[in-house]
Amino acid sequence: MRNKFLKTLLIIIGVIVLFSIIGLTNGKNREVTVVEALFSDIITVPQRVYTHLKNWIIKDKDFFSDIEKLKEENKKLKQENVQLTDKMVDYELLVSENNVLKEHLKMESAYPDYEVVVAEVISGSNSNWEDVILINKGKNSGILPNMAVITTEGLVGYVESVSDDTAKIVSIIDAGNSVSGRVVRTRDAIVCMGSSLLRENGRLKATYIPLGVELVEGDKIETSGMGGIYPKGIAIGEVTSFTVKKNPSENEAIIDTFVDFNRLETVAVIIGEVKI
Amino acid sequence: MRKIITTVIIIFIIILTVLLQINLLNVVPLFGVKANLGIVLVAGIGLMSGQLVGGIVGGIYGLILDVTFSKLIGVQLLLYTIVGIITGRISRGFSKDSKMAMVVIVFLTTIVFEFANVLLLSLLQDFKIKLFSVIVVILLEAIYNVILTMLLQKWIVSLGEMINKSKNSYYLL
Numbered sequence: 001m002r003n004k005f006l007k008t009l010l011i012i013i014g015v016i017v018l019f020s021i022i023g024l025t026n027g028k029n030r031e032v033t034v035v036e037a038l039f040s041d042i043i044t045v046p047q048r049v050y051t052h053l054k055n056w057i058i059k060d061k062d063f064f065s066d067i068e069k070l071k072e073e074n075k076k077l078k079q080e081n082v083q084l085t086d087k088m089v090d091y092e093l094l095v096s097e098n099n100v101l102k103e104h105l106k107m108e109s110a111y112p113d114y115e116v117v118v119a120e121v122i123s124g125s126n127s128n129w130e131d132v133i134l135i136n137k138g139k140n141s142g143i144l145p146n147m148a149v150i151t152t153e154g155l156v157g158y159v160e161s162v163s164d165d166t167a168k169i170v171s172i173i174d175a176g177n178s179v180s181g182r183v184v185r186t187r188d189a190i191v192c193m194g195s196s197l198l199r200e201n202g203r204l205k206a207t208y209i210p211l212g213v214e215l216v217e218g219d220k221i222e223t224s225g226m227g228g229i230y231p232k233g234i235a236i237g238e239v240t241s242f243t244v245k246k247n248p249s250e251n252e253a254i255i256d257t258f259v260d261f262n263r264l265e266t267v268a269v270i271i272g273e274v275k276i
Numbered sequence: 277m278r279k280i281i282t283t284v285i286i287i288f289i290i291i292l293t294v295l296l297q298i299n300l301l302n303v304v305p306l307f308g309v310k311a312n313l314g315i316v317l318v319a320g321i322g323l324m325s326g327q328l329v330g331g332i333v334g335g336i337y338g339l340i341l342d343v344t345f346s347k348l349i350g351v352q353l354l355l356y357t358i359v360g361i362i363t364g365r366i367s368r369g370f371s372k373d374s375k376m377a378m379v380v381i382v383f384l385t386t387i388v389f390e391f392a393n394v395l396l397l398s399l400l401q402d403f404k405i406k407l408f409s410v411i412v413v414i415l416l417e418a419i420y421n422v423i424l425t426m427l428l429q430k431w432i433v434s435l436g437e438m439i440n441k442s443k444n445s446y447y448l449l
Contacts (some may be wrong), residue, residue: 132346
């Protein structure tokens with residue numbers, strides 16, 4: 001009987017305490033008690049860890065998927081880059097080819113009376129004495145030794161020797177070379193000689209100037225057609241100075257060539273005359 | 277194997293020297309005068325490895341120049357071979373470790389080589405020269421070559437040492 005009473009009393013007290021707790025905790029601005037905080041921490045700390053891990057994993061999952069996307073994008077961009085680079089190279093080649101073709105056209109139209117083979121200069125002279133140029137066309141293009149070589153500016157030299165696909169050109173400024181020239185103004189024949197002293201400046205020495213002829217600065221000189229190699233009327237250069245010697249037969253002049261031998265890129269070899 | 281590799285390297289260096297000479301040194305002349313890397317190479321190797329190796333390297337270098345850029349075949353071959361042989365012979369009187377020896381030899385070799393070159397060209401062709409301008413050009417070239425020698429000495433010495441290590445071979449240089 002007594003036990004039954006105690007049990008009922010404990011239940012009643014329990015209910016009251018619970019309701020009291022409910023009542024006490026039912027406030028909006030209520031502060032968390034120490035006990036609550038303690039229990040809360042027992043759960044919240046591992047919960048925070050868990051959440052953190054979960055978020056990290058989820059975030060990482062996105063990160064991995066992003067990497068895949070980025071890799072794919074990168075691959076696409078790389079491919080695009082390669083394509084663009086190829087296009088750039090093609091473009092540059094086209095520009096270069098276009099310039100070469102323009103130069104060829106210019107060269108061919110500059111001397112309509114002659115049949116020419118246009119060629120590129122592979123290398124210039126490598127010595128301090130000789131002025132020999134190598135071009136990328138030879139026997140296979142119809143080039144033979146002793147043919148004249150020109151540019152749109154004027155006379156370059158003659159073909160010294162040929163292989164199937166290259167030719168050696170001795171320029172007019174070579175110290176061992178000489179060209180029979182004619183003064184355009186007076187029609188007098190002179191000899192234009194290469195000189196070791198003048199070749200670096202692209203100049204020639206005019207000798208065998210007829211007695212009584214006085215050349216003046218700016219006089220144009222062209223080929224006379226004598227000598228068998230160079231056709232008549234191809235521009236050589238212009239007189240820059242005229243020196244009178246004690247012996248008039250030794251008078252000489254310096255000729256500045258029209259062709260810039262330091263920047264020679266394209267030349268034309270005269271392989272014959274155009275037959276009308 | 278080492279000997280084959282050395283031979284390949286020497287041939288490669290000869291070709292590289294020709295290419296450097298025509299593409300680089302021709303573009304950067306000193307007062308209008310071009311340096312001659314061939315003399316530096318041939319004289320350097322002759323000095324380091326003796327007359328046989330010097331002569332062969334000089335011969336190959338000269339032949340390439342003759343075939344490719346000269347009006348007459350044989351002039352450069354002859355001159356460069358002589359450079360290789362002579363520097364190889366006089367190298368006996370010099371210490372291979374002496375930095376000054378190579379510089380002096382290149383300077384003197386350039387002068388002798390270019391005078392001989394001009395003389396041959398004058399005799400074999402209608403080559404018009406003025407002694408004063410020839411002397412100026414040769415001296416400038418010799419100075420230019422000395423500068424190149426000082427810059428390249430380390431590599432030439434290494435190349436010479438490499439050749440000397442594989443020199444006992446029957447078929448190699």
